[in-house]
Amino acid sequence: MAMQRNSHPSRPHKFLPYLGFIIFSAIFVFKLDIIISQTISAARRNLESTTSTTLVIGNGTFHRHFIQSWGESRARILEDGELLTLSMDKSSGAGIESKKTFLFAKIDMQIKLIPGDSAGTVTTYYLSSEGNHYDEIDFQFLGNSSGNPYTIHTNVFTQGKGEREQQFFLWFDPTEDFHTYSILWNPKCIIFYVDNIPIREFKNAEKLGVPFPKDQPMRIYSSLWNADDWATQGGRVKTNWSLAPFTASYRYFTAEGCIWSYRTRSSSCNSTDFSTKGVLKMELDGKSRRMMKRVQTEHMVYDYCRDNWRFPEGPGPECSIN
Numbered sequence: 001m002a003m004q005r006n007s008h009p010s011r012p013h014k015f016l017p018y019l020g021f022i023i024f025s026a027i028f029v030f031k032l033d034i035i036i037s038q039t040i041s042a043a044r045r046n047l048e049s050t051t052s053t054t055l056v057i058g059n060g061t062f063h064r065h066f067i068q069s070w071g072e073s074r075a076r077i078l079e080d081g082e083l084l085t086l087s088m089d090k091s092s093g094a095g096i097e098s099k100k101t102f103l104f105a106k107i108d109m110q111i112k113l114i115p116g117d118s119a120g121t122v123t124t125y126y127l128s129s130e131g132n133h134y135d136e137i138d139f140q141f142l143g144n145s146s147g148n149p150y151t152i153h154t155n156v157f158t159q160g161k162g163e164r165e166q167q168f169f170l171w172f173d174p175t176e177d178f179h180t181y182s183i184l185w186n187p188k189c190i191i192f193y194v195d196n197i198p199i200r201e202f203k204n205a206e207k208l209g210v211p212f213p214k215d216q217p218m219r220i221y222s223s224l225w226n227a228d229d230w231a232t233q234g235g236r237v238k239t240n241w242s243l244a245p246f247t248a249s250y251r252y253f254t255a256e257g258c259i260w261s262y263r264t265r266s267s268s269c270n271s272t273d274f275s276t277k278g279v280l281k282m283e284l285d286g287k288s289r290r291m292m293k294r295v296q297t298e299h300m301v302y303d304y305c306r307d308n309w310r311f312p313e314g315p316g317p318e319c320s321i322n
């Protein structure tokens with residue numbers, strides 16, 4: 001009997017287990033969904049709490065942190081990502097950009113500039129945001145004919161406005177070996193360093209009505225291109241193409257600062273970080289400022305703050321505090 005009932009159950013008996021199964025499955029899937037979403041948000045909370053601090057890339061590898069923006073094979077990453085070279089020939093230069101965007105950081109990069117006759121070439125290394133009202137913090141290395149010094153050109157753009165150039169000759173030959181060029185950018189100031197010696201400070205002068213870069217995240221960029229219409233000795237000395245390709249090399253970059261996420265529209269740093277983390281709160285102290293002033297006295301070759309011909313009505317108000 002039992003066997004018969006089991007092998008030939010009546011219709012309602014056949015249907016019920018399915019219904020039960022469907023209801024059970026629906027509840028299970030619903031529950032599972034809740035469990036999954038709770039797990040994901042917990043994981044995200046954990047992730048945020050461990051990363052809600054400044055990011056440090058120590059001795060970063062180029063292939064993990066940069067992409068080539070233009071110039072095809074003229075940007076090359078070598079030695080397991082430790083070395084990057086940019087080169088330029090008659091048809092093109094090359095450029096790279098960081099994958100991450102920063103909202104306040106200190107970036108160090110070691111660069112060895114083009115040896116010999118580098119006239120007409122410009123090697124750049126800078127931070128920049130996007131759009132018409134971009135902010136930008138610039139290092140540009142203007143090449144020169146053999147035996148003549150490279151010019152280190154610096155500039156700060158805020159809300160799309162630059163014209164704040166300062167230029168220097170270096171106290172060493174930047175083509176012979178790698179040297180460290182750093183940009184520190186926090187809410188108080190921007191500082192340019194060469195081998196850890198400050199050469200320029202651009203203080204936050206919002207109180208004087210000068211916009212300061214503090215809302216737009218920036219990427220790190222570097223490029224090598226031809227600018228022989230203006231770069232070397234006012235454009236009089238042209239690029240000697242028979243010496244191409246021209247090559248600049250980069251290694252050991254480090255970054256410490258706040259990562260901006262476009263997805264969550266938030267920074268990895270919180271308000272505590274800005275009062276505790278060195279790079280986010282520092283300014284030059286008296287000793288460093290005196291060191292900077294000495295470098296400026298001895299090595300600065302152009303200062304927009306003193307260019308009365310170009311700015312007959314006087315330079316920007318920030319010049320009074322920098």
Ligand SMILES: *[C@@H]1O[C@H](CO)[C@@H](O)[C@H](O)[C@H]1NC(C)=O
Pocket residue numbers: 049050051052053270271272273
């Ligand atoms: C900021 O982040 C730090 C480190 O992750 C954390 O210890 C601190 O509680 C956070 N502070 C605030 C105000 O959220």
Ligand SMILES: *[C@@H]1O[C@H](CO)[C@@H](O)[C@H](O)[C@H]1NC(C)=O
Pocket residue numbers: 059252
């Ligand atoms: C970076 O890493 C390389 C190879 O591991 C090492 O030789 C070099 O000293 C490191 N440089 C810095 C600045 O930490």
Ligand SMILES: *[C@@H]1O[C@H](CO)[C@@H](O)[C@H](O)[C@H]1NC(C)=O
Pocket residue numbers: 142143144145148149150151231232233234
């Ligand atoms: C190149 O050298 C000349 C002569 O020393 C100098 O006047 C000039 O400023 C240097 N730099 C550039 C980019 O022309």
Ligand SMILES: *[C@@H]1O[C@H](CO)[C@@H](O)[C@H](O)[C@H]1NC(C)=O
Pocket residue numbers: 240242243
């Ligand atoms: C360009 O470089 C070639 C090869 O070194 C050299 O012979 C020539 O004199 C250079 N031209 C100029 C204008 O310096």
